[in-house]
Amino acid sequence: MKVYPSTNIRNVGIVAHGGAGKTSLAEALLFNAGATKRLGKVDEGNTVTDYHPEEIKRKVTINTSLAFAEWQDNKINILDTPGYSDFFGDVVSALRVVDSALVVVSAVAGVEVQTEVVWEEAEARNLPRLAYINKMDRENANFQKAVESMQERLSGRIVPVQLPIGAADTFSGVIDILKQKAYTYDGSGNEKEVPIPDEYAGEVESLRETLVEAAAEGDDELLMKYLEGEELTVEEVRRGLKNAIAGGKVIPVLCGSALKNMAVKPLLDYIVDYLPSPAEVAGKPAAELEKENLAALVFKTLADPYVGRLSMFRVYSGILKSDSVVYNANRESEEKIGQLFALQGKNQVAVTEMRPGDIGALAKLQVTTTGDTLTTKTNPVKLEGIDFPEPTLPVAIRPKSKGDEDKLSNALTRLLEEDPTLRLSKNTETRETILTGMGETHLDITLERLQRKFGVEVEMSTPRVPYRETIRASVTRVEGKHKKQTGGHGQYGHVFIDMSPLPDKEFEFTETIFGGAVPRQYIPAVEKGIREAMQEGILAGYPVTNIKVNLADGSYHTVDSSEMAFKIAAGLAFRKAVEQAKPVLLEPIMNVEIIVPEQFMGDIMGDLNSRRGRILGMEPKGKNQVIRAQVPLAEMYRYAINLKSITQGRGHFRMEFAQYEEVPANIAEKIIQEARKEKEE
Template identity: 55%
Template structure:
């Protein structure tokens, strides 16, 4: 693959809901340029863009894939992105480095959830957009209905560049509005000019007027010329459209069929000629890593977009995120799974750097003498958690290293070892995401795991003040053991534990006080109700006795433990549960469903707040009710909701639930 100057590069992310045909469209575009001699199929797992084992198994995109093609001397860096919410972090990475995006819609299914979500992202950043209405050859395909729906839902200036001739089994070609010509398409995708059908001529005139108006709005001189009724030249129309598209003030709309290769040839031409080239900043080299793959054979692969200067191989760069220098060896141009080495990457282009040691997605790589960090990527916070259990000792030994490698390539994956519940917790974006992670663990790293429900890290505390005796006396020949204490236990308003002493007259020597405190702390690790740690206790040693020969630190430690076990059951012990502060943002129409669901989850709604994304509901909800909330929210809002949560406080568990937890613990022998 040769190098292209910045003005000859187009970085375009293909986005949309799953199943709309993004991968098939890229396959057809690659075929039309001669890169492949036969078009693969998603269901057969042989497309250029979807080549990972998990994509073949699911028959859908999981990883953003980079597929550069050349059209009329222009390099189109096509980024094929996943269309399901569990992989939205891949979309965010692609949008950060793309200079425009192509939304792919199904003419049958219309606007779907991921279209809405991604549209909002691109709207906030004013990213230039285009639309391809795919699957015009399918039954119930309706171009006009979808175009009206787009205008109504997204309130943007959608401007048709072509429109279909017929639909479903009658779909046979397109009318090109710029050229004012109609085309049919052969098996090679090349357009064959035909006469514009008479019944479509009025539609052609209407759409052409819209197109010229959009071009005229880009420039004051063109606007004046248009308003005075003068005809714009083809060059002025092209220049005007380029400007208005780059300013995100018009959205060109195309139609066709990726699988039938109808209309794709014309789409290729327009993307190359009209979509914006990269904007390159002045200054020394700086590139952003937008994706990382931990390839078991090649090693770590960092996908970069160069924003300034020229990125060169066999040199040293600086990572300001990690504050480390990185040695750059090979730099590769990739197309799907195929790669080719390049000595350098010009500004605006994309490539892959292999075997960097510290760098991950979102990091900047810059000139080591000019340390400057680019704006990163706003990756979503994962909130769907499973507990995983290695199936064998061998799996356990390999798990940590394998997960570490997966986290390197996946910024929305987290793992932690919960010291209280002794569980290994894996957190991701949803059920599908974690299923793929576990498949990777097994197939890529040979680590087999099973899952179990996440345990709630309950705590125990007391509600009453009691006094208790603990006496440890043992005589079995030779030196004996003797420790004797009286301890007052009472609820502590703040904090987990406080130890005090009120010993008079040396009833217990001072040198045994630390042993008493240690005995209590160890006893508190296993509560009297269900074996959970005990917190919120003030313990005061106020009396006791000792033996000048037989007393020891161990004896007083045991005596303190006995006092705890004797006293706490009488101090009205209760079970505590973690309660989370939750913020859920949904379109207004789902607000009632969310609040009603919180009531069934023992939640307390704190209030609501209107914002540009709809309504945010704030609530306190027990953690035990939130482990599968990502799935619940997706179901209630058809995937349109989002939430975040953080620990708020421990609160008393209702009696009926506490009884079940305690009974379950006793069944397990706690």
């Protein structure tokens, strides 16, 4: 395969709300460029970019996948990204390495929630954007309405550069506003130039005026000429438009039907003619970028139990060659590079080298993970990594088969390499393995992958809350006596303890033994006995915390006393003391920060109140509001689902542990009863 210099590469991330037709458009781009011999269909499960079994089954994109099209002596690297919020991490990693975004909008639905989210992400990265209004062949398709929804709800100057001829059943082609030419398409994507229908003449003229004005703003020289009333040539408008797109000032809108393969070739032309190359983005000639030190960023890892690890990367400078040695700047370790690949979905095309700006894949890297930089040891470069969204939906997981613990642990390690938006932790108090993901679908698919890839079946449940127990009163001289007479040596341990609440510390042990009532060698055993007894409180069996215990008195037997006897006596005294000291149940309280559009504030506040939350404050952040609150952890396990439902997917939150607080009596009673019932069972 030909090696392309960075001037002849375009890196485009296709982004959209789920169901707008991203994958169908990627398929049509590949087919029209001759990269594939037939037009795959999502419904038939035979597209290039949706090839994972769970994608074929669900008919949605779950992983960002890479494909390339060669067009007009340029290589277009296409990253087809997921459209559902549960897989937003893959959108973030794709937009980190592309030079522009192709935003797909449905002609029927217009701008949807995830369209806004991906648009904001592209905007934050200053990415040039093209928009494509897809599904013009569908019933209720309305180009004008779709454009208006973009202009109302998205930032930037959104300017149509095409006009559809007809809509739904009558959609037959497009009018190029700049060239002032009309084209019709048959089902094979063949283009035929036709006269502009009379009924569109006025609208074409008006849109051309808007386009020329937008293009003039992309170039100071052209703006002066335009303001002085001079006519701009087609070439000048093109130059101005390219600059305005590169600067994010103008977002051109094209249209067509990916499924019917209509008006897709003009989009290929637009990508090559108007979107910037890696050299233009870097502001350096290709030759200069090639001479620089190697710097390549790994932005996605695929873990396969048979093939091993496949790492997708983008080269930023220098030349990456097959069969070479590179240096991982993040792990401070050398990596042996085998064969480099250009990816066409799951198919690998071997290449000898990759120049700056190109995107490809490597197999079987030993230490490298997503976000790492591959460079040279002599003069290492470390590129900015990838800031993935934090997962917020936790579940407790355990293998269905008893003997699968090790198998599960190994499989999860592999999946975590592949998906940086998963978190795995072990709660030592509840003895549960907690897997946290971006949403229900994300977790369901993770468990499916565990079974399909690694043969581990897993059960999922809501995590248990790590409650604690403490006391609210002080007690003195509580007795604990362990006396047992058997044949030979007996057992004898006898203690008196004082106990009091200790608000700022988990545990403190002191002794005020006088006159050797308890011999020195047995005092550590008393402390040990209390520490062990603290592991299981008397109310619901949760660990006891925030107490001070003083060993005040006791007695011993010269023959029968032992460390074990004093340890048992201390445990007995502890349980008696806790019973007398007004024991209460404590629950973890979380600091929660919720970011939502203003229109959902009332609903969010009401919902937080119903969760026993305390609002601490609010402040504006861009177009959103930030609400800070403290909420019991017990009320937050399913919050990710509720927040998505209340805000139609626009809100997000994060939380961290704040402190333990007493559980209200009515709720504590239920928890204690449940714990006792569980113990009996």
